[in-house]
Amino acid sequence: MPDYLQATPWDKRNFGIDTYEITSMHDVALEAADKIKGHFTIKVPPLENPRPLIQHGFYxxxxxxxxxxxxxxxxxxxxxxISVSQDYHADAVFTIANQAFMHGRFHRDFHIPNQLADLRYMNWVRDLHDRKEILALYVHNKLAGFFGxxxxxxxxxxxxxxxxxxGLAKTLTSQCCQLLFDKGYEELRTSISAANVASLNLxxxxxxxxxNTVDVYHKLNGPEPAGAS
Structure with missing residues (x-):
């Protein structure tokens, strides 16, 4: 597979169709995506001219x-x-995750059924749990949320x-970030949808x-996903 076309198996398992990320706006990359069935994502600088993307069916x-x-x-x-810990019951975290993510880009994609967008987030949380990359958030010893x-x-x-x-999320997030700095990192990074003003302000x-800022476009070749594999 060309370098500019990367398979994304973590999305394929959720949507039941082939999924890819395109890393170039060159004509050869966009033309290659025209010939392959599946769902595609491309991220581009906001000042990039989107006309080639639109012409090739991206939205x-x-x-x-x-x-x-x-x-x-x-x-x-x-x-x-208020405290944070890596000690938690996984099912309790999964229950919160099942209700917490309703406005991601795949929820907004009219080609992706909402239940599959939900599944994508749930599998992501399960992966983070398996890798021990979740912190549980407690308020007076009661599970209030999680941080991945x-x-x-x-x-x-x-x-x-x-x-x-x-007004609890700010303090809980602050304590989680401090634990990451305590691991020796000199800076922390995150990615937030422009529609999520509350998170950006936090x-x-x-x-x-x-x-940095990037615009995200999707494209679907072939039938819409009907269920997960």
Whole structure:
């Protein structure tokens, strides 16, 4: 397979069709995607002319903001009764995850059934659990949510509905980020949909600053996925 066309088996397992990420806007890459059945993702700078993408059947899906926080800019918050730990019951975390992610780019993709977009997030959380890359968030010893990471990348933040909109996420996220800095990382990175203003404001308040932005386009060749493999 050409370097500019990369299979994404983590999405194929959810959607039951071949899935790919395209890493180039060159004509040869876009023309190659025209000849292969499956679902495609491409991420491009916002100022890139989208006409070639539109002409090849791509459609705009999302804009991802990529904030970065250096350790010297980080704000650590503490509050009585709040703690984070890698000790948790997996099923309890999975239950929260099943209700926490409803507005991702695959939920907005009109070719992807919502139940398969849900499955994608659930499998992602299970993978992070298997790799011991989840921190549980506790409020007075009650599980309030979870924080997913990989290396110095903050990946997922899920809160139980009982604890949302109570000003707790900021302190919980701060403590999780501190644990990552304690591992020796000099900076942390995350990726946030431009539609998720609340999350963007949360990370900005902790010292994260916008580093990069990319626009995300999808394309589907062939029938829509009907179920998971």
């Amino acid at each position: 705009y899906m999302d804009t991802l903001m990529e904030p970065v926080c250096k350790q010297e800019d980080f704000l650590l918050l503490e509050k009585t009764g 990471f990989s290396g110095n990348h903050v990946l997922l933040l899920g809160m139980h509905e009982e604890f949302r909109h109570k 990370f900005y308040s902790l010292g994260f600053r916008l580093k």
